[in-house]
Each structure stands twice: as C-alpha cells, then as structure tokens.
Amino acid sequence: MRYLIVAEAYRDLERLSSRLALTERLAALLAQTPADLLPTVCYLCQGLIAPEFAGVDLGMAEKLAVRAVASTTGTSAEQVAALVRETGDLGQAAERLLTSPATEPAGLTAGLEVGEVVRTLREIAAAEGAGSQGRKLELLAGLLARATPVEACYLLRLVTRNLRLGIGTPTVLDALAQVHAGGKAGKKVLERGYNICCDLGKVAATLVSGGLAAVEGLRVQPGNPVRVMLAQRLADAGEILARLGGQCAAEYKYDGVRVQAHRTADGRIELFTRRLEEISDQFPDVVELLAAGLGPSEAILEGEVVAYDAAAGELRPFGEVMLRRRKHGIDQAVQDVPVGLFCFELLYADGEDLTMLPYPRRRAALEAALTLSPRLRLTTAAEVTDPAVLDATFAQAVTDGCEGLVCKSTGPDSGYQAGARGWQWIKLKRDYRTELSDTADLVIVGAFAGRGRRAGVYGAVLLAAYDADADVFRAVTKCGAGFTDADLAALPARLAPLQSPHKPARVDARQEPDVWFEPGLVVEILSAELTLSPNYTAAWGQIRDDAGLAMRFPRFTGRWRDDKAADDATTTRELAELFLNARRTPAGG
Known part of the structure; x- marks a missing residue:
C-alpha cells in the first residue's frame, strides 16, 4: 500500500471539521487498506507507529529534521529554517522545496510504501547511543529522498509530533465500525475492546481476523493497560446514597498520581499513568514495594502514588509527588520525596479477569493479594448507608489529608467499567462542599x-x-x-x-x-x-x-x-x- 494514500487522507482530514465528514473520509481510507496493514494504518491515524503505552518515541528534534530536509533538497539548513519561519510548519516547507524544480530530487520521487515507512521509523526510534543522531538523520533523509512532496510533508509532521488531524480514537473506532463491523451497532463492542487493551491495532487485527465475536472475546491482559474507570461528582451525601441504591463503599480519595501496575508472566512490574505513560523508572521504590508485597504471579492493580511520610503517618501535598516525575536524578528524588502506594482495585490475578465481578469481590481479592507494609497500603474504606455517616467519613478523610471520598456502588452490577465515567463511582471532594468553589x-x-x-x-x-x-x-x-x-x-x-x-x-x-x-x-x-x-x-x-x-x-x-x-x-x-x-x-x- 502506497504511503501517498495515507498522506492524501491526512490532507483531507486536516481540511474537514464535522465529525461525520471526518468519519466518512477515515472510513474511505480504512476501506482501501489491506487487512494485514489495517493495524498499522490505525496507529498512523493516531500519529503513532505502535500502541501508545509501548513508549515508542518518534519525537525527533526539529533541528535534526531540518538537516534531513536540507540534505535531501540540496539546500542549506539555514534556508530550510527560514522557510519554516515563513510557513510556520516544517512539513509545508519541505513540500514547497520538493515541489520546486530547483530542488526536486531528480527521478527519485516514485513514492513510499506504508510498510517501509513504519519499518524505518521504528529504526529511527530505536537508534540510541554514540552516533545515533547521524543514524536518525541518514534514515529520515533516505525516506525523504524517495517521498513525494505530500508524503514528505506528513512524514515530517509525524516524526516531529506535529501531525494534527482533528480526530481522536473515538472517530477511528467509528470508521472501523462503519467499514468492518456493520455500522454503528458494532461501535460499543469495539469501544469495550479498546478500553480493556488500549491498543487500537490489536482491536483492528482481531476484528478483521475474527469479526465482532472475536473482539467481544478480548479480555484484560497484563502488559496491556486498561483504560481507567472514572467517577461522576456530587456534593450531597443523601443524593450520592440515593444514586448508589442506599449504600456504598466510601473510599478515601488520595491526592497523588493514579497508577496501574502490571506484573507480567516474566515477573516484570510496569507502572502506567492514566495517560498510558510507562513510569516505572521514575518510581523504582514503588516497583520494589510491589515486588515484595504483591502475591499473584500475574496481576493488574490500581492505586494512588502519594508523597507520604510513613514514620509520621502523614500524607504530603500533591506538588511533592509531582517532583518525582523526572528522567534524571531519580535516586536522589527517592530520598527527597518518599512515597506510598495506596491500592484500591485489582483487575486481574493469575489468569482471572476480575473486571466483571462486583466491587465487594474485587476488594476482597485485592486484600488477599497484598502483604501490606508501611508504604504499601489499602485505601481506607467504609461501608456506609446513612448520609450523616457519609458526611462524617468525608470530614475525617479531609482531616486525614485527603481530597475527599470516592463513593462506590456495592451492588451486583458494580463491575469495573473500563473507560467509563458512570454513576457507579461518585466523587465527593472538599472543593465541591464550599459554597462557591x-x-x-x-x-x-x-x-x-x-x-x-x-x-x-x-x-x-x-x-x-x-x-x-x-x-x-x-x-x-x-x-x-x-x-x-x-x-x-x-x-x-x-x-x-x-x-x-x-x-x-x-x-x-x-x-x-x-x-x-x-x-x-x-x-x-x-x-x-x-x-x-x-x-x-x-x-x-x-x-x-x-x-x-x-x-x-x-x-x-x-x-x-x-x-x-x-x-x-x-x-x-x-x-x-x-x-x-x-x-x-x-x-x-
């Protein structure tokens, strides 16, 4: 499949604004895509070449990309940079240079194939260490030398993280449903599939190989982050209990970084944020806590990483835990800002998908899965049926240094709804309890x-x-x-x-x-x-x-x-x- 087909679709998408028109154009692209390349093209529509959580970094510095354009077009880096300033976009600058008779590479613009583009981009992402910048430059210039002007434009936007098509994952799922799942009726199945694996390519591959039934059969799996369940919010204890059937589990809402921890079959422990960033290197102490205290050999667990003085039993402000979000000086940061992990969900344990189980059974499984320690804790939780007790629990949570409560349904339908913001969970935070805040x-x-x-x-x-x-x-x-x-x-x-x-x-x-x-x-x-x-x-x-x-x-x-x-x-x-x-x-x- 020619990359030009994808690039031309990018250009059309960039010019459209209505959700319907965007979906139709995207569906046309997916309909043209061979089944074996469908996962790859779905990633490309996200501005990626792999699932987001895989951490494949295509963020090439613009200065290096400018040098690649200069090398390809026979101009100087200064000339390219000047044209970038004029157009406001490196992709447009390259397209103009490659269209110009004075700079167009002679006889070398037959165009690119999708497969070779992605293979080369993976090589660029993997290049590191001594000589890596030269290798990246060589690989990108090699693609640009064979690219048509419009291919070069969008290839450069992709590698410099400037590909802005005006579409999100929901629109790609709409288009997938239209082309391969019989229309809107199949969208819910595809959404659920994506929500439990966060891998659009995996959903697409499963769909074209086995149909909707195969997508319905997808289950959570360690190593594939699950989109987190979210909460609605209310300010009145009585209304919260009414929404939750007269009773709830009131869990402390800690002021930290929500993480999803995965222990895979090889024993590796990975920490993902709700944005699908892998942050295990930033919190090696949390990885050590779980290595020692998490029982199942394979598991997916959710918790809140909080700046925490275990000796004093004192929760520290949110700003302190954010000081841990760094790439360098990790050992010193661990000493300066100690943290604790307060666990609140177990989604998978040793071959069993727990997301369909009601909350009380998941909580019991979580308690059984952990050997607690001063810095590996369960969230404080209380069963509540009375509004006055809920208000008192809220007040105690604030006194203890928390933001408030997350009130969770405990009924038979209280399964973990990945990616949903429904009324099974309701936040009660102190900000909403003040008259005008x-x-x-x-x-x-x-x-x-x-x-x-x-x-x-x-x-x-x-x-x-x-x-x-x-x-x-x-x-x-x-x-x-x-x-x-x-x-x-x-x-x-x-x-x-x-x-x-x-x-x-x-x-x-x-x-x-x-x-x-x-x-x-x-x-x-x-x-x-x-x-x-x-x-x-x-x-x-x-x-x-x-x-x-x-x-x-x-x-x-x-x-x-x-x-x-x-x-x-x-x-x-x-x-x-x-x-x-x-x-x-x-x-x-």
Whole structure:
C-alpha cells in the first residue's frame, strides 16, 4: 500500500471539521487498506507507529529534521529554517522545496510504501547511543529522498509530533465500525475492546481476523493497560446514597498520581499513568514495594502514588509527588520525596479477569493479594448507608489529608467499567462542599497575547471541557488569574508542540484567541460559580436552548495536570450536573 494514500487522507482530514465528514473520509481510507496493514494504518491515524503505552518515541528534534530536509533538497539548513519561519510548519516547507524544480530530487520521487515507512521509523526510534543522531538523520533523509512532496510533508509532521488531524480514537473506532463491523451497532463492542487493551491495532487485527465475536472475546491482559474507570461528582451525601441504591463503599480519595501496575508472566512490574505513560523508572521504590508485597504471579492493580511520610503517618501535598516525575536524578528524588502506594482495585490475578465481578469481590481479592507494609497500603474504606455517616467519613478523610471520598456502588452490577465515567463511582471532594468553589480540570485550547506587564507572553488562556459524546472540546472560560510570572514564562514552551495555525477540528469555541492549540495540556481551575452564557459552548443546550455554561472568576490553582490526557478532563456533562446541583442547594446550605 502506497504511503501517498495515507498522506492524501491526512490532507483531507486536516481540511474537514464535522465529525461525520471526518468519519466518512477515515472510513474511505480504512476501506482501501489491506487487512494485514489495517493495524498499522490505525496507529498512523493516531500519529503513532505502535500502541501508545509501548513508549515508542518518534519525537525527533526539529533541528535534526531540518538537516534531513536540507540534505535531501540540496539546500542549506539555514534556508530550510527560514522557510519554516515563513510557513510556520516544517512539513509545508519541505513540500514547497520538493515541489520546486530547483530542488526536486531528480527521478527519485516514485513514492513510499506504508510498510517501509513504519519499518524505518521504528529504526529511527530505536537508534540510541554514540552516533545515533547521524543514524536518525541518514534514515529520515533516505525516506525523504524517495517521498513525494505530500508524503514528505506528513512524514515530517509525524516524526516531529506535529501531525494534527482533528480526530481522536473515538472517530477511528467509528470508521472501523462503519467499514468492518456493520455500522454503528458494532461501535460499543469495539469501544469495550479498546478500553480493556488500549491498543487500537490489536482491536483492528482481531476484528478483521475474527469479526465482532472475536473482539467481544478480548479480555484484560497484563502488559496491556486498561483504560481507567472514572467517577461522576456530587456534593450531597443523601443524593450520592440515593444514586448508589442506599449504600456504598466510601473510599478515601488520595491526592497523588493514579497508577496501574502490571506484573507480567516474566515477573516484570510496569507502572502506567492514566495517560498510558510507562513510569516505572521514575518510581523504582514503588516497583520494589510491589515486588515484595504483591502475591499473584500475574496481576493488574490500581492505586494512588502519594508523597507520604510513613514514620509520621502523614500524607504530603500533591506538588511533592509531582517532583518525582523526572528522567534524571531519580535516586536522589527517592530520598527527597518518599512515597506510598495506596491500592484500591485489582483487575486481574493469575489468569482471572476480575473486571466483571462486583466491587465487594474485587476488594476482597485485592486484600488477599497484598502483604501490606508501611508504604504499601489499602485505601481506607467504609461501608456506609446513612448520609450523616457519609458526611462524617468525608470530614475525617479531609482531616486525614485527603481530597475527599470516592463513593462506590456495592451492588451486583458494580463491575469495573473500563473507560467509563458512570454513576457507579461518585466523587465527593472538599472543593465541591464550599459554597462557591468548584474545581475543574480543563484543557487549554487557545491563548491571548499579554498586555501591559504581561506584554511579550500569553496573558490569558482559553479553556475547554470535554464533550465525550461528540469527542469535542467546548469552550467554558477565559482565564488569566492565578498564573505566576514563572507560569506565564513557561507557557509558550509547554504549548509550542500543540500550536495550530487554525482552530482545531475538535474544538468548539466562539472566541478568537491569538493562538490556537490542539487539546493536550490540562490545568486545574477554581471558579466562584458556573453561569449560563450565550458566548461559551460548554453544555450548550443542556440547561437552556440558547446558552452554554461559563465560569465566573476562574483562577488557575497552580496544578498542571500532566497526569491527565485531554479526554480525561472534566466533561461538559459534569459541569451541567454541578450547575444544576448548585441551583438546587440554597446559599449557605
């Protein structure tokens, strides 16, 4: 299969904005794709060459990619860099150079094959050590020398992590269902398959080889992260118990990094974040805790890594555990910031998929699987049937240094719903119990140039909540308060890889920021209240036909939620629930 087919589809996708049109064009690409290459093309549509959790890093520095373009086109790196500044994009610059008669490689533009592109990109990703930069340069230049101009454009965007197509995994699943699963009816099966393995290529391969029945037969497996189950949120203890059938397990909600630990058959222990980053090297002490205290020879366990003084029995602030998220100086960080692992779920143990079991049986299996120690703990949990007891448990959790509670259903249908944000789990956090304070994890989708003292940096950002039903990010507020000068100085570099020359297809906003960004960076925001607004699109039409929701007096709390992917952000549905709950609760109540 020619890579040009994929590149041309990329170009078409980049120009489309409606979810339906994007799905149709993607379906056309998948229909053209041979069965043996379908997993590969699905990865390519994610901007990847392997499952995200595999950690295959294609992030080639732009300076090195510029040198590869210069080598291929017979120009200088300075000339290429100047054209990049003019066009704002290395891919466009390369396409222009390769289209020019003065620089087009003679007779060497027959084009690339998908298979050779991916094989070479794997070699580029694997190159390390002495001479690796030269090897990467040689391999990329070799591909560019045989690429058509449009292939070169998107190949360069892929290797420099600038491939922005306006589609997420849900849209790829829509297209897969349309082509290979009989339409929308098969989407739920594909979603579940993806949620329990986080591998779009595996789902695609299983689908084309065995049909929907084979995808339904997929089970959780150590080594393949499971998309985490998420919670709704409410502020009233009585309403929480009513939602959960009159009783719940109230677990402490710790303020740390949620991890999913996998012990595979070879004894290896891997730690994954909810963003599918493998962080075992950053927390070798947690790996050691599990090696000593986790019983099953194969297992998938979830817990919260928290900065923790075991001698004093004291939980430390979230900011301290984030100091552990580094690539260098790990040994010193382990000494400076000791952590504990507070475990709350067991999803798999020695051949048994536990996700379908009700919560009480999973909790019992978790307790049996662990040999506890001062820093390997179970989350504190209590069975509750009375609103007053739930309020008291909440107050004790806050006193003990936690954010609040996660109230979990204990009924027969309380299985672990991978990737779902349903009413089986409900968060009760202290932020929601204050009269006019609601925190939300929102995604930066735009920025406004600073003025006055903030001239030369971004003065405010446009923030959006995630609409999971439409796979779109809808604007909810503009925020400049709470950012320190250091925060603002760091923002351009943090956001540069996400910058877009136009409003991204997955962003729904009526505002016109000075710079647009693809959804990627999540921040925690504190707001005085939610209000109806004709100018913001979050939860549009859910409360009133001609209005969405906006935040009043938003303020950045100082917490960068690097542990969260964009689609883990607060949803528009959650915001609507918060608004309605606040309307039902009298001031001071």
